[in-house]
Amino acid sequence: MTTARDLALFVLSLPPERAVEQGDLSLALAGAEAVDLLKNGSLALDGDRMAPRSDRGTGDRLLDQALASAVRQQSWQTIQSWLWRRGKDLAETYARDLERTGRLVRPRGQCLWLGAVRPLRADPSERGRVRLLVPGDPVLVALTGFLGIGDFERDTVGDAGGDPSVATVLAAVGEAVTELEAVRLRRGVEAEAFDNMWRA
Numbered sequence: 001m002t003t004a005r006d007l008a009l010f011v012l013s014l015p016p017e018r019a020v021e022q023g024d025l026s027l028a029l030a031g032a033e034a035v036d037l038l039k040n041g042s043l044a045l046d047g048d049r050m051a052p053r054s055d056r057g058t059g060d061r062l063l064d065q066a067l068a069s070a071v072r073q074q075s076w077q078t079i080q081s082w083l084w085r086r087g088k089d090l091a092e093t094y095a096r097d098l099e100r101t102g103r104l105v106r107p108r109g110q111c112l113w114l115g116a117v118r119p120l121r122a123d124p125s126e127r128g129r130v131r132l133l134v135p136g137d138p139v140l141v142a143l144t145g146f147l148g149i150g151d152f153e154r155d156t157v158g159d160a161g162g163d164p165s166v167a168t169v170l171a172a173v174g175e176a177v178t179e180l181e182a183v184r185l186r187r188g189v190e191a192e193a194f195d196n197m198w199r200a
Helices: 003-012 022-039 061-068 079-086 090-100 124-136 138-146 164-199
Strands: 043-046 049-052
Touching (some): 003 061, 003 090, 022 043, 022 079, 022 138, 043 164, 061 090, 079 164, 124 138
Antiparallel strands (some): 043 049
C-alpha cells in the first residue's frame, strides 16, 4: 500500500463527526503521492520545483498516473502547482479505487461527496492495520494533522522522517490546505453578505 492509499483508507473510514472536506483530502493525497515518488527516486526537488527522474513504473497504478502527469520541461513545476493540478478530484479517485479493490464499501444509495467526505465501511483488517500504522508514520501524522483529524499541530511538519525534501512537500501541503480553507471562509462571508443585502 502506498502512503496515499493508507491516508485515503484512514480518512474515508472515519465516523461522520470527523468528516474531512473533499478538497482538503485531495490536496493531502497529492502530497502523499509526491512523498512516495520522492522516496522511490522517481522525483527529486530542485528548490521548490519537482523534477522527474525516472519513467519506470512504480508498480502502483495511481502512482504511475501521478508520475506521468509530472511536467517534464526543464522549468519543472512548483510543488504548489503539483498539489493543485494533481489534487483535482483525487479524493474521489482514491475512494473509487479502494471500493474497486474491496477495501472500502459504500452503503447502498449513498453518494460519495456532500462537501465533506462521507464515511465508507472499511475492511476490518485493513482498518485495523492503517489505524495502527498512522501514529508511527511521520508523513501520515503530519497529513492527518493538516486535515484536522490527528494530534499533530496544523502549522508544523515534524521531522518528516529526517528527509528535507519530504518536509518541503509536507509544508506545501499545509499551506495549500490553509489557503483552501481561507477561500471557503471568504466565499461563506460573501454569500452571507449577499443574503443580507436581499433581506434588507
